[in-house]
Amino acid sequence: MPENTGKTPEQLDRLRRRAAFLRELEEARALRARITPRRTRVRQLREAMRRATYHH
Incomplete structure (x- = not known):
């Protein structure tokens, strides 16, 4: 896949x-998920509720 398709x-x-x-951010999120699984579950539930509420 050519990377420099007309880009400076x-x-x-x-x-x-x-x-x-973005790679480092994803690694940090994965690390946080391993360290604080309860907080991660709560965050995922909140995100799911937000999606269900605002994206009909």
Whole structure:
């Protein structure tokens, strides 16, 4: 998959940094889920209720 399809080096750098940030964010969430499973369950329930409430 060609990565540099008409993008400037600045755009490519930004995309790489964004991808790294999102990876680290997901790792942090996974770590938090392992450390505090109860809090994670509560957060998931709240998110589910929010989706059910606002997205009919």
